[in-house]
Amino acid sequence: METSSSLSFLLTIPLLAMVISWVIPKALQRLYAIFGSALILGLTVYETAGILFSATSEAAKVFFVDQRLEWVSELGMSVGFRLDGVSAWFLILSALTTLVAFSTRGSWYRKQPRLFVSMGFFLLFALNSAFLATDLITFYLSYEAVFIPMIFMVGVWGENQKASAVFRFFLMSFAGSILMLVAMFQIMSMHHAATGQWSSHLADIMKVVPNAPVESLLWPCVGFFLAFAIKVPLVPFHGWLKEVYVNAPMPGTIWMSAILSKLGVVGVIRFVIPLFPAVIKEYQGPLLAVSAVSVIYAALLAIRSSEGKTLLAYSSISHLGFVMLGLFSLSAEGSNAGVLLSVGHAVTSAMLFFLLHQVEERSGNVDLSTSKGLASNYPTLFSGLFIAVLASVSLPGTLNFGGEFLVLLNAYRASALCTILAATGVILGAVYMLRFFQKLGLGTPGSANHADVALKKDLSFADLLMVILLVGIVIYGGINPGIFMKG
Amino acid sequence: MTAFEPWMLLVVSVVVFCIGLLGLILRKNLIVMLMSIELMLNAVNLCFVTFSKMHQLLDGHLTVLFVMTVAAAESAVGLGLVIAMFRNLRSVDSDQIQLLRD
Amino acid sequence: MITSMILFPLAGFIINGFWTLWAARNGSRVSSRVSGAIATSAMLAAFVSAWLARSQLPASGSTEVEIFRWFTLGSLSVDFKLRLDALSSLFTLVITGVGALIHLYSVSYMEEDEGAGKYFAYLNLFCFMMLNLVLGGTLPQVFLGWEGVGLASYLLIGFWYREEANVSAGQKAFVMNRIGDLGFLIAMFIGYKYSGSLDLATIEKVVLPAGVGTSFVLLVFLACTGKSAQIPLFTWLPDAMAGPTPVSALIHAATMVTSGVYLLARLSPVISQSTTGMTVIAGIGAATALITAIIACFQSDIKKVLAYSTVSQLGFMFVACGVGAFGAGVFHVMTHAFFKALLFLGAGSVIHGLHGEQDIFKMGGLKKKLPVTFWTFTAGWAAILGMPPFSGFFSKDEILHQALVSGSGSVILFSVLLIAATLTAFYMTRLYWLVFFGGPRMDKSKFDHAHESPVAMALPLVVLGLLSLAGGFAGEPVHLPHPEAVRSTPAWIIMVVSVLAAAVGATIAYRRYSAGAVSPEAARDVFRIDSIYSSLFGGGLKATASATQWLEERVVQGLIRLVAAITDLSGNMIRVLQVGSAQAYLLMMIIGLVVMVIYFLKGVAQYGNF
């Protein structure tokens, strides 16, 4: 599990899984998808174990894998991948998220299941490639490739207003990535002007671009930042999110909130901050403020939401605001804490959406005003949901606490005001998440849906295993968050 | 009168190519359109052979062989399409197959 | 020993929790006796551990047990470690001791309830978290306990979750506590910024700049007002009575609500640096003591009276802390834990005996029916009144004394507390009399069916009764630095005054409620604080959220729609060109090609060749 073979292995195995899915019978697609993604998850953990579980961060550095292939050498385009402590975690997360997303049940396994499963594996491939990319063009291509399966997800298996959702998703994402592409070309030509050579590899560009005058870096930085701000999303670039989340099929929502949003996080960690340190430093105040406003603004919207998926969508924005707060505190500690919190958010939101999906299967909808009192019928389901809610309000002892706490701790040193503002999101988080749980699970069971609800059963054994796995990660991460912080 | 020079053939090639293109744009009869395409392909072939001569290589000739193969395949498939269309629409007019517009 | 102290409740929680969950999944029920026995023995074992740990405690200082490294980041590393010293040892004894008694009591109290397994799991979880709070060697660990007890409290208040009101009460408690937690968090950030560590041992020694010090103290105190139900965050505690009565006794009287006092005592070296902060603490404490004592006089629900009484007594403790007499505050925590737990359990016994009746105006004459409850309740009553030699007398007297003589004390503070003490005597006597004396004011059948509680419930009452009686002789259990006395008032004068005040209050209540028929009084919301809060903050939050939603829908979504419309429009314009004829497309392509070729030829022309 050393050198570059593990890298190519990790990249190709989802593609292989995708190809195999074409020959699996339709009836077995779900089983295949679950086992396949579980296998990939296991293999990913195995392959990255050297980086993640070695005793010291120095020892872990031995396992860093950097790979670079020439592609269009005249234009300096290469394919570059790098496996390190950060990308390893995101690889595992994307495999885990894929497993969770595949574990759902629904129309996507009835209508064109083969397309669904192969798109899921392709998404995994694209995500992995984006998380590993160290080359601008490679990153851009993977970043765009992620978009293809998502369009299918929303477009083919989406809910009522999928057309408009797809349109918005496309519009916003595309606007962002075009800006990023322009910015990429700009910094590539800056590199060319300085060295006379074309290169799109981060290692080459890092030698030139960060030292360029601040004025010339402002616009490229804005291009990158906007792309990622839309992806994450940060307020006010979140306009697409609600409609897309609500209209996407549940696996799509899981992917989007748990792992697609992390593309933006990784982008900021890997490109925006290292490439434009001076610009970011200069605008640190506004950036912190935007992050803090995201936290509060989305939390307030979540308070007003009357539907489960919408509420969780907004809560996702709110939590990612914390992540960005950590990143923009511009310290190594802050960005490590941001990574930790992203891991926490990914696991938690995958779990929340997965369990919400289970609730939806049983009660027919997750409208907070009508469905209630379900907890007594489904004890394990709602116990899992409650733990997810607790993790989401980042109670100490859960994975999210370490991240949120350390983010705020480090952000406090950068800006006390923004931190205090963001920290009020902790209160608002408790308000909306408890309301969410109360409306769904507690109270007197409504007579309307109770009759047909009582027939259906609690979590199936397989789903229970899934929940136990996620709860295990959440609790273990709460006890030993250090494991997620070797960068 | 100047001596024969290969570039003269290039001019002929350009002229024939443009005529073929014009036919492709103007005519609506699919069979004639296919013929126009053949004209264009021939013009390109002439180009290849001429360049081959100018560069003192044989690669151009080889390419022409392949282009001919493609042309044969193309006209076979194209005419097959025309037949299929004629069977459905009773016409070989390209305006009849405006499906691309929504 | 220290580790096993927290492991026992954790084990109890895990066993009961999983068992209950498993049973619920299979549609069966957990035996309340067995799960109760597990939970109670876990607490007993914890109590023994706590006792042993105390006996092994070195005479001076503390022992620390490092369990594992919690997290490391840059220069910060936070261990998960337990730290036992005199202060935390006292708290562990109270938590495990009173906790064990209340567990025992619950076995019988919750026997009929189908959620007993869940109940005991939560109760053990609470004790685990509470022990973490008092044993935590680092601030994040204290915070873990701090939030953890909030969680357990939320779960137990909303224990009967089918009633919306219960759940809402739990939610209110959790959210108000979270407001306080925010203060805790930010205080931690300040502490870290100035000391570079989150270890309690380091934070205790840190010297903060004046302004920062005050904000640190106020933030910590904000946390305390949340957890210990002081003004302005006290309104959740009366609502928290929605939970089962033993829960009210354990969490909302004896242990959790006193963690604010623990925190102040723990951080006393830092807290005492800020005079402003101390004054605020004392002032708020006194105001809380008085205001909630007044409110308590107008309540008719037996548990609500006790709840307001708890808030009021906590006010006393904060005054003690505010004047620098942390030791007196902690002393009162201990005695209060005994007698308030006793009173709550007694109330529980009454409610249990009357099958759920909680209105004191529908009780009366229970002295004969519930003899054990009556006698133990009497001990609790005497203790809260401050009658010598009951435990409350010693601690309350100490607080009154310090409020008068210490440097930051004053006559005003003293008088406020004295009035509060008088009112305490009034409402407690009112409660006591209406419950146990006079003629029965409930249905005859109900009165006839009233029964004394079984042994499992009576035993804790007796033990706590004895502790309320004798607990005060232990004296101040922890020796924390005392403030210097600036006024010399003989201690005996204060004693006499305080006993007299209590006697006056009791007499007024006696005269008012003993004579003949008692007309029922409906509970009166004297200060309307709750409704003011809900319209101010609830309404405020709602309005802000609505404004945000408006912004979102009109502006942000409008912006998106605008972009979409523009794209649509330009799409339409381009569509005009989409004539649908492949040949027309070809033509356009050629035009484009020509333009491009000309453009590029021009560009290449300057190089002379192509």
Added chain:
Amino acid sequence: MDFPVLAFSVFSTIAILGSLLVIFKKNPVSSAFALVLVFFAFAGLYALLGAHLVAALQILVYAGAIMVLFVFVIMLLNQDEPVHDLEATGVIYRVVAALSVAALGAVLIRAVLSGKSPVPAGSLTDEKIASLGGNMKAISEQLFTDRIFHFELTSFLLLGAIVATVTLAKRKSSGEEGGV
């Protein structure tokens, strides 16, 4: 006027005029015959360049195979009468089309005229080819050694074309009315 120039003039004139006939003749059959003319003229031009193999193949493949195909389809579809599709388009369209194609032609011709003759990249002069055993042998040697893979690939192309044509031209079902 030496022979090559003369031959060039004749062949190119035939080619250009024939091309014009192809696209402007109203009857597809006439177009097809004009096309044959063009093919022969091109074969002549190839021969002029010394590309004897290509010239031969031009006649065999184009004039022989492809033309037969066209004529066959025309006859099959009864298209041997004048069509007036040219008039179906608008005058503006026609003018624009002619102008833009002319512009393209002008650009290309300008490019041809302004270009300089390149430095030969290879060394296969006519004499060298003759010494190798002639044009055909030289080409065959390259084709069956260096380019054998590409050559074999074309068989797949042809196979694909056969399959596609058969699928397309086949009657769909027996019940379908009419026919060709």
